[in-house]
Structure formats: structure tokens, C-alpha cells
């Protein structure tokens with residue numbers, strides 16, 4: 001590392017809020033910035049176990065299993081900053097607006113979350129300050145350090161193979177909102193590989209509120225973005241996590257190269 005820190009704000013955000021968010025490779029120079037909202041199922045001691053068994057706290061209701069290792073590989077392969085949530089979405093889902101009814105869920109796919117029942121306004125405010133604010137401050141700092149230019153936002157998530165009894169056929173879903181350029185590039189690239197069923201805005205889409213972090217930090221500034229949802233049975237081993245990251249990095253880099261060759265990816 002040189003003596004001059006290119007992204008002092010990002011470093012400061014990381015150090016000040018190390019418990020709620022991790023910023024990896026804040027000085028990455030590639031065109032991408034990575035977000036992994038649901039990277040961790042960690043529940044801080046103050047919240048106990050939220051009344052859930054260890055088995056349930058390891059389930060997809062608590063986090064996106066496999067998403068962080070894929071995002072870490074991508075961060076290296078793309079030389080990209082990565083902002084990763086470090087607290088379970090059972091405590092608070094950072095990929096939701098401050099006023100969303102699903103910000104702090106009282107019920108999951110598997111039933112009530114006792115520790116979240118009947119929460120008062122003060123406790124909601126406490127969690128917003130402890131978890132939501134630091135995560136989004138770190139996202140904002142990383143984006144600000146890039147000067148609001150030449151950035152393509154990529155969110156990395158995983159989804160459960162079976163939801164409420166319904167099997168999901170897609171090994172991967174590519175989600176996009178108003179700007180579909182990056183999404184189309186990934187969908188057509190993945191579509192050329194045999195044996196893959198690629199979901200387009202599946203298993204859910206921006207209308208479900210899942211695009212919130214990307215919208216707030218990337219799309220709202222007119223920058224291109226895409227959300228990658230990998231079915232979590234695809235990334236249960238280190239080998240598969242690396243393979244998916246390499247496949248996605250190659251496709252993302254080919255999009256980035258097209259941008260540098262003339263397409264203005266910064267302003268869409």
C-alpha cells in the first residue's frame with residue numbers, strides 16, 4: 001500500500017462501525033463496487049437468540065448462505081471494494097428502507113420470530129442506529145470515494161432452493177430495475193452455457209423491495225447496477241463458490257471492457 005490512502009472515508013466508516021459492516025478492499029480500482037447485504041447470520045449478544053433455535057438461526061431466514069465467499073472472490077477477481085453486512089437480517093434487514101414493514105421481520109418462512117414481537121419505536125430506532133445507519137454510511141463512503149463516476153454496482157445474494165414448498169428451477173437469478181444493460185449482458189452470457197436455467201428478475205424483483213441498497217447508492221445517481229441471486233445449493237462448497245465467482249467475474253469484466261471501449265457506463 002502506498003502512503004496516500006485513496007479512500008480515507010471508507011476506511012473510517014469501516015473502523016467506526018466494525019460490528020455492523022465490513023468493508024473489504026476499499027481501495028479497489030476496478031469499475032465495480034460490490035454489496036453483500038445478507039453476508040452474515042451473526043446476532044449481537046444484546047439480542048440473545050431472538051427466541052430461535054440454532055438450527056433456524058443457520059437457515060436462509062437469517063442470511064444468504066454462500067453469498068459472502070462468492071463476493072470475496074469477486075472482490076479479488078474484479079479488484080472491487082466490497083461492503084458486507086455483518087449482522088443477521090433477523091435483527092434488521094439492511095436491504096430495506098427505514099420505514100419498510102419488513103425491515104425487522106416479526107415472522108419468517110418458518111414461523112414467528114419471538115425476539116421481534118411487539119417491538120416499540122425506541123427499539124426500532126436503536127436497531128436502525130446500530131445496524132442500518134452504519135451499513136449505509138459505509139456504502140455511501142465507498143461510493144463517495146469513487147467520486148460518483150465509473151462505477152457499476154453489483155449486489156451479491158443467494159436464495160433458498162425451496163420456498164414455502166415451491167421448488168425454484170433457476171440456478172441463478174439476474175435482477176435489474178430501470179437500467180437493464182448489465183443484467184442483459186449477464187443473462188445473455190449465462191444463457192450461452194448449457195445446463196443453466198437463468199431467472200430474469202426471478203425469484204423476485206425490484207417490485208418486492210429487494211433492490212433497495214442498489215437503488216439508494218447506485219441507481220439513484222444514474223449509475224448502472226445489477227443484482228445477482230445464486231441458488232444457495234449451488235455455492236455450498238469452496239470449489240463451487242470459486243467457480244461461480246470466476247464465471248461471473250469473466251462476464252462482468254467483459255461488460256466493463258465494452259464500457260471502456262466507448263459505451264458510457266458511468267452515466268448509462
Ligand SMILES: [Zn+2]
Pocket residue numbers: 037038063064156157158
Ligand atoms: Zn439477500
